[in-house]
Amino acid sequence: MPVDLILGTNNVGPHGKIKTGSDVRAILDLYHSLENKYLDTAYLYPAGHPGEAETVLGDLEVTKDGKFVLDTKVRSFQDGAHAADEIYKSVDEQLRRLKVDKVRTLYLHAPDRTVSFEESHRAMNELYKQGKFERFGISNYQPDEILGFVERAKKYGWVAPSSYEGLYNIVSRRAETELLPIFREHNIDFYAYSPLASGFFSNIKRNEPPPAGGHFDPATFNGQFNQGWFFRDALFTAVEELEAVGQKYGIPNNAIALRWLRHHSQLTDGDAILVGYSNIGQLTQNLEYLGQGPLPEEIVDVIDKIWDAIKDEAPKAAM
Numbered sequence: 001m002p003v004d005l006i007l008g009t010n011n012v013g014p015h016g017k018i019k020t021g022s023d024v025r026a027i028l029d030l031y032h033s034l035e036n037k038y039l040d041t042a043y044l045y046p047a048g049h050p051g052e053a054e055t056v057l058g059d060l061e062v063t064k065d066g067k068f069v070l071d072t073k074v075r076s077f078q079d080g081a082h083a084a085d086e087i088y089k090s091v092d093e094q095l096r097r098l099k100v101d102k103v104r105t106l107y108l109h110a111p112d113r114t115v116s117f118e119e120s121h122r123a124m125n126e127l128y129k130q131g132k133f134e135r136f137g138i139s140n141y142q143p144d145e146i147l148g149f150v151e152r153a154k155k156y157g158w159v160a161p162s163s164y165e166g167l168y169n170i171v172s173r174r175a176e177t178e179l180l181p182i183f184r185e186h187n188i189d190f191y192a193y194s195p196l197a198s199g200f201f202s203n204i205k206r207n208e209p210p211p212a213g214g215h216f217d218p219a220t221f222n223g224q225f226n227q228g229w230f231f232r233d234a235l236f237t238a239v240e241e242l243e244a245v246g247q248k249y250g251i252p253n254n255a256i257a258l259r260w261l262r263h264h265s266q267l268t269d270g271d272a273i274l275v276g277y278s279n280i281g282q283l284t285q286n287l288e289y290l291g292q293g294p295l296p297e298e299i300v301d302v303i304d305k306i307w308d309a310i311k312d313e314a315p316k317a318a319m
């Protein structure tokens with residue numbers, strides 16, 4: 001079975017790049033026409049305008065006819081956000097916005113280290129017992145923190161994490177050694193985000209300023225974050241090398257990146273690729289690439305050689 005796809009929605013909302021309900025509907029129709037159903041959203045999407053993506057999805061009643069299945073993430077990236085009362089407040093708001101009683105997966109989006117993980121985990125367990133979600137997800141946590149959730153779940157009989165969202169793409173493969181052994185041992189599915197490194201493989205050139213308002217714009221929090229991850233000499237060189245070998249076969253970098261994840265990476269049954277896009281044209285192209293087969297052997301070899309050369313400079317697997 002091929003690795004699953006999950007449609008990202010971090011660009012959805014009146015202040016995102018996909019602004020209107022009808023644009024989102026067209027995107028969902030395209031995605032569904034290829035027999036896909038999973039959607040990923042978050043309290044915080046789109047960046048800087050929390051709640052907008054969930055509101056659009058709720059207004060479209062995406063789960064009503066059973067066509068789509070929703071995953072979302074509680075408010076995070078703010079000190080105190082994972083205090084029990086804050087989690088309850090966040091989830092209340094989110095389910096109301098999404099117009100549902102429950103979601104498939106509810107994530108803690110990123111560690112809130114100002115609150116004890118035991119308190120946050122207990123709160124998630126309470127919500128689980130109330131039937132607000134089916135699967136407990138965590139995202140961006142360090143290996144020892146992931147193991148902490150697994151151990152508490154065993155010790156107290158609480159819900160255990162069953163999926164993890166983390167950074168994984170051809171220039172960000174630390175998860176293979178730092179996280180995947182834990183996931184395999186404890187039955188946690190791995191959902192790979194930023195498969196195209198947020199556009200680094202196609203939209204960014206060395207020595208050229210990144211597009212204003214884009215994912216690498218240093219004027220934004222996300223832009224600074226992404227620059228910190230990807231703007232390294234070794235990574236620019238890696239992308240140029242990929243482009244060179246891809247040209248021999250007429251395969252662009254984004255196709256290489258997506259086909260590698262689907263056919264050659266360490267993702268397996270139960271794992272998934274979170275599909276990114278900022279308009280329907282990009283999504284059409286990405287779904288087409290994802291539907292294509294394995295890559296020529298030479299390209300896979302180059303990807304592995306590139307990884308050996310850059311792994312010390314590549315972004316960390318977790319925050």
Ligand SMILES: NC(=O)c1ccc[n+]([C@@H]2O[C@H](COP(=O)([O-])OP(=O)(O)OC[C@H]3O[C@@H](n4cnc5c(N)ncnc54)[C@H](OP(=O)(O)O)[C@@H]3O)[C@@H](O)[C@H]2O)c1
Pocket residue numbers: 007008009010011017040041109139140165166192193194195196197198199200202203214215254274275276277278281282283285286
């Ligand atoms: N749990 C977490 O912390 C976390 C973190 C990140 C993402 N996610 C989830 O994962 C999903 C995917 O992540 P991502 O958005 O970072 O994915 P991505 O595919 O790595 O990046 C998406 C961006 O890449 C560019 N792009 C995509 N397809 C393109 C194409 N065919 N041609 C040219 N440029 C293209 C676009 O940038 P431009 O806008 O510049 O055109 C697009 O916004 C998100 O929507 C979200 O649901 C979760």
